[in-house]
Amino acid sequence: MFDVDNFIADCCEAIENDLTHKSAAEVVRCAMSEPSKILEALGEPTEPGITPLYQSQKLTIINLAWKPLTTIPPHNHEMWAVIGIYGGREDNIFWRRIKGHPEGLIEAAGAKALSTGDVCPMSADVIHSVTNPIPKLTAALHVYGGDFFEAERSEWEPERLTEHQLEMDAVRARFSS
Numbered sequence: 001m002f003d004v005d006n007f008i009a010d011c012c013e014a015i016e017n018d019l020t021h022k023s024a025a026e027v028v029r030c031a032m033s034e035p036s037k038i039l040e041a042l043g044e045p046t047e048p049g050i051t052p053l054y055q056s057q058k059l060t061i062i063n064l065a066w067k068p069l070t071t072i073p074p075h076n077h078e079m080w081a082v083i084g085i086y087g088g089r090e091d092n093i094f095w096r097r098i099k100g101h102p103e104g105l106i107e108a109a110g111a112k113a114l115s116t117g118d119v120c121p122m123s124a125d126v127i128h129s130v131t132n133p134i135p136k137l138t139a140a141l142h143v144y145g146g147d148f149f150e151a152e153r154s155e156w157e158p159e160r161l162t163e164h165q166l167e168m169d170a171v172r173a174r175f176s177s
């Protein structure tokens with residue numbers, strides 16, 4: 001059975017002992033071994049949303065409901081992240097910077113398709129864009145090794161792939177219905 005308070009406590013304990021993503025990833029993997037229990041505990045999302053479950057300088061845990069058939073432009077986190085999908089799909093494109101480019105241009109470097117129950121750890125230097133490729137909401141738990149809402153981060157303009165500062169209000173707007 002999944003209990004959100006236990007999950008938060010386990011994540012907090014994990015980073016006390018290990019500031020890398022590895023221990024937290026084990027906590028998320030354990031939770032995602034029974035995704036239906038998470039759905040039961042948190043409820044099937046009925047609208048898109050970005051809901052913080054826990055926020056501190058060292059750790060942020062978010063319950064996310066992605067809009068159907070929507071793409072979030074390339075962005076970085078400036079901290080490690082562990083994503084677990086408990087309902088739906090998420091297609092990630094991973095990007096890398098083109099060295100020395102004055103506008104911070106990026107190029108595609110890889111891809112990963114995530115389905116219900118999948119867990120994807122990301123190191124602090126990862127740049128990714130995310131698509132929900134299905135015509136219904138995708139539900140995910142995201143765990144970050146820092147304060148996700150306060151960190152200075154970058155986003156890349158989706159047509160020209162040039163870098164600019166990420167505006168958190170724009171992020172929130174993408175998750176509003």
Ligand SMILES: [Fe+2]
Nearest residue numbers: 075076077128
């Ligand atoms: Fe992200």
